Amino acid sequence: MNGDPSGRNPQPANDEVAMGVLNAIQNAVIMVDDDGYIAFANWEAEAFFGASAAYLAKHTIFAYIPFGSPLLTLIEQVRERKAPVNEYRVDLSSPRLGSEKLVDLYVAPVLTNPGSVVVVFQERSMADKIDRQLTHRAAARSVTGLASMLAHEIKNPLSGIRGAAQLLETQVTDEDRGLTRLICEETDRIVSLVDRMEVFSDERPVDRAPVNIHSILDHIKAVAKAGFARNIRISENYDPSLPAVHANRDQLVQVFLNLIKNASEAVNDRPDGEIILTTAYRPGIRISVAGSREKISLPLEFCVIDNGPGVPDDLVPHLFDPFITTKTNGSGLGLALVAKIIGGHGGIVECDRQHNKTIFRVLMPASRNAQADEPFEQGNQGY
Numbered sequence: 001m002n003g004d005p006s007g008r009n010p011q012p013a014n015d016e017v018a019m020g021v022l023n024a025i026q027n028a029v030i031m032v033d034d035d036g037y038i039a040f041a042n043w044e045a046e047a048f049f050g051a052s053a054a055y056l057a058k059h060t061i062f063a064y065i066p067f068g069s070p071l072l073t074l075i076e077q078v079r080e081r082k083a084p085v086n087e088y089r090v091d092l093s094s095p096r097l098g099s100e101k102l103v104d105l106y107v108a109p110v111l112t113n114p115g116s117v118v119v120v121f122q123e124r125s126m127a128d129k130i131d132r133q134l135t136h137r138a139a140a141r142s143v144t145g146l147a148s149m150l151a152h153e154i155k156n157p158l159s160g161i162r163g164a165a166q167l168l169e170t171q172v173t174d175e176d177r178g179l180t181r182l183i184c185e186e187t188d189r190i191v192s193l194v195d196r197m198e199v200f201s202d203e204r205p206v207d208r209a210p211v212n213i214h215s216i217l218d219h220i221k222a223v224a225k226a227g228f229a230r231n232i233r234i235s236e237n238y239d240p241s242l243p244a245v246h247a248n249r250d251q252l253v254q255v256f257l258n259l260i261k262n263a264s265e266a267v268n269d270r271p272d273g274e275i276i277l278t279t280a281y282r283p284g285i286r287i288s289v290a291g292s293r294e295k296i297s298l299p300l301e302f303c304v305i306d307n308g309p310g311v312p313d314d315l316v317p318h319l320f321d322p323f324i325t326t327k328t329n330g331s332g333l334g335l336a337l338v339a340k341i342i343g344g345h346g347g348i349v350e351c352d353r354q355h356n357k358t359i360f361r362v363l364m365p366a367s368r369n370a371q372a373d374e375p376f377e378q379g380n381q382g383y
Contacts, residue, residue, distance in 0.1 A: 034115025210244035266308025
């Protein structure tokens with residue numbers, strides 16, 4: 001009897017299996033031979049270096065890694081000790097690799113090829129985003145409990161205070177009536193703040209459907225141009241072939257209205273103030289779902305970009321935490337609510353500063369249905 005006596009289909013050759021496994025890894029993996037040439041690169045490595053494996057094989061690692069980089073030292077160290085090493089938060093930024101190439105490195109010897117080493121790159125930018133996003137969600141949960149307590153312990157006494165002030169207003173002189181009105185106005189302001197916080201305690205499931213993000217952005221742009229951003233230039237750079245996002249339309253309107261309003265306030269005093277809305281498809285970003293082995297792909301990228309003064313560096317890691325704000329009279333709840341809504345949709349929201357522009361980037365999963373709730377016909381517009 002020919003073939004496997006067990007009746008199973010024969011497995012591919014070992015090198016074919018190994019190639020399939022390495023190409024399935026979400027991190028860039030390369031092998032550097034004893035002469036420093038990049039003898040192997042998986043698919044992620046091709047994307048990381050911006051070149052095909054065949055092209056990389058014609059070049060040494062020195063052509064891509066900056067002179068004096070810790071990676072070169074690690075490679076030599078592994079060759080000498082014949083033992084693997086790890087190094088975290090290594091900056092590999094260069095003209096060839098691009099800016100903000102912060103990575104974790106794992107370097108190990110290839111025992112079957114003396115002098116060769118395997119290098120695994122894990123980009124820290126996305127790892128940091130996910131870590132911060134988990135922190136944002138934990139902070140939002142803490143506000144949830146606080147909001148529930150405030151609704152009961154503060155709103156009820158405030159209604160009594162306001163009622164007493166209204167009764168006093170009918171019995172005091174005109175000179176003192178301003179004080180009673182001040183009491184009413186201040187209690188109304190506190191109630192409004194508590195109402196905004198109560199949104200965090202609403203854990204009811206929301207209806208979701210395939211949504212065309214471009215129709216949402218166009219709607220918000222029209223609202224902005226009719227009001228708070230009437231004197232600000234708003235341009236778009238859309239991917240017209242973008243699939244629908246699985247989301248609640250009203251909540252996405254709330255998210256992007258908040259982001260665009262913040263952007264307009266940032267550029268309001270600049271004569272060249274501009275807001276740019278972009279959409280793009282970015283495959284390859286996946287995050288794990290808590291409590292399961294499932295991973296969610298986040299290929300849809302939506303950005304709100306402004307050329308304002310930007311967020312102070314010390315506030316960036318905490319920007320989506322409750323009560324953190326750069327505004328004089330801000331409550332610090334708007335971006336926390338944005339993080340809660342996007343997190344509830346299984347997505348990520350992040351703030352970056354690049355080339356004198358502030359970028360609020362939202363990454364979300366695509367709808368399983370191919371079509372959105374309505375077609376988008378405006379087409380791609382440059383800026």
